Amino acid sequence: MKPCPRCELLNPDDGTVCACGFDLVLGDAGAVRGVLRRRGRWYQLAGVVLIAFGLAGGTAFLPIHISLFFDIQSYRVDMGMIVGGAILLSRGARLVYRPWTEKASSKRTG
C-alpha cells in the first residue's frame, strides 16, 4: 500500500490514480502542467497586449520615451514594446506547448 501525497488515502501498490484524482505514477506533473499552461496563457495575453499597445504608439503617449521608435510614414510604432511582446509570446508558447516534456524517443536516433 502507498499513501496518496495529496489526500493520504492508502492506495494499492499497482494503483495508478487515486480516488481524489491524484496521478500516483506521474505525481503532481499533471497539476504542474496545468499551472504552467495557465501561466503561459497569461504570458501570451500580455504579449498580445504589449504588441497591440506598441503598434498603437506605445510609450509615445507617455512622457518618458525609453523605447525604440520606428516610423512608418508618420505612423509611429514602438519597437521596444513589440519586441518585448514577442518575447512574452514565445515564452508563453514554450510554457503552453512545453517542447521539453515531449518524449525523448521522438528525437531521431539515426
Ligand SMILES: [Zn+2]
Ligand atoms: Zn488522493
